[in-house]
Amino acid sequence: MYSCVRVFVGLLAVSRLCCAYENLALNKSAEQSSTLPSQADAGPMRAVDNNTDQILSSSGTNCARTDVSSIVWWRVDLGEIRSIHDIRVYYRNDSDGYVQNRVLSNAGFSLYVSDTTCDGYTGGHLCYKNNDTLPQLESDHLCTRHARYVTYYNERGEGVILPPKADRTQSTTIAELCEVQVFGCTVGIYGENCDKECPINCRNKQCDIETGACLQCNDGLKGERCDQNLTILMTVFAPQQANPSSSSNTTYIAVAGGLFLALIFSVGTTITLALTLRKLKGRQANNSTDSPTTEQSGNYVSVIGIRDSGHQYAHLGVNRTDSQDWRDSNQYLRII
Structure with a gap:
């Protein structure tokens, strides 16, 4: 020195x-x-x-x-x-x-x-x-x-x-x-x-060689000597007061939009009800038909009807499209 x-x-x-x-x-x-x-x-x-x-x-x-x-x-x-x-x-x-x-x-x-x-x-x-x-x-x-x-x-x-x-x-x-x-x-x-x-809270004990001010502080501290707690400030922005004219315009737009949505909902509901009624009428017409039920599987067509016969099972009659006996080949009719 x-x-x-x-x-x-x-x-x-x-x-x-x-x-x-x-x-x-x-x-x-x-x-x-x-x-x-x-x-x-x-x-x-x-x-x-x-x-x-x-x-x-x-x-x-x-x-x-x-x-x-x-x-x-x-x-x-x-x-x-x-x-x-x-x-x-x-x-x-x-x-x-x-x-x-x-x-x-x-x-x-x-x-x-x-x-x-x-x-x-x-x-x-x-x-x-x-x-x-x-x-x-x-x-x-x-x-x-x-x-x-x-x-x-x-x-x-x-x-x-x-x-x-x-x-x-x-x-x-x-x-x-x-x-x-x-x-x-x-x-x-x-x-x-x-x-x-150097102040005790200087990071790595490093401070300015002339003034002693800390170059950096330990976590959570601030100030030249790092002797103050670090405060985190949160800024909350107050909502701005609306302009009266713009507020009324917004109200009109909201009312018009609501009426438009209500109209769309009404039309949609009407269409849905109409389609539902149409389907129900179609089902009722099918249920009231008097013609016999026809079932088809492969080449065999069976017609079930009522015949006047004295046999216990003679009322079950079967017509086939070929010449074979239906009792030997029909897999869908069984006498119980």
Whole structure:
């Protein structure tokens, strides 16, 4: 931790955003896209060793340096999700004769924070993109987010967004990061001295690092400190008063509709009664017929009538359409 200071470099003032937040990146695990072949010891850990000297040492090992490429990146793992306040970057700045070259190399860079590395080097939240002016060789960027990984990213090529006055003829660039500091607090703590606890009802104990306001509340709660019960309001709409003229029109339409339906019902009832009477008359006419009943099955026709005979069963007479004896073949007449 350190106290707030303001550093003047020539006529350019660099305001430090952080006062006493913890350097969360110090001695944490880091990686980068490549390492300059001539400086094998200029690996990614050189940017988290608490050495902010921007003048390259004779051994060239006090800064992390990638190889020249169209895409360069450097990333630090904070070990777990932390509450970040700001990110400060110290670039190589050891020669006045080549200061412009250092600036142009870093032009267009981006800073990302993320919870995972699964989305690539540009996944997560974009905290800063250099696209308006050429960058300073020491810069501080506000980034109040909760994240685990912090990534520096830069590229060259067609369609890449660069600030005005950047050299767009370059097809490659290099990252020379002497120190990257990530200031913030442990999750659940806020305040510039990291000495205040987030409200107990903040979801995942995450609150704004400056104000302590909860980023989200536990279920059923609301408010900056999540100390109020969530009320669900139901709006009931009162019926609108009808227009008198429209009301009378509606009444007329209803009466007319009722009369029409009554007429249809009356006609339908009359037709139904007429059909029913017609069927009944037809049945009565059939029942009053005196002719004998004729039954037909296959080729046999039996006529049942009454004959005057003295035999007990002689009154049953049968006429057949063929010459065979009806007693031998008729399956429908039996003497009981």
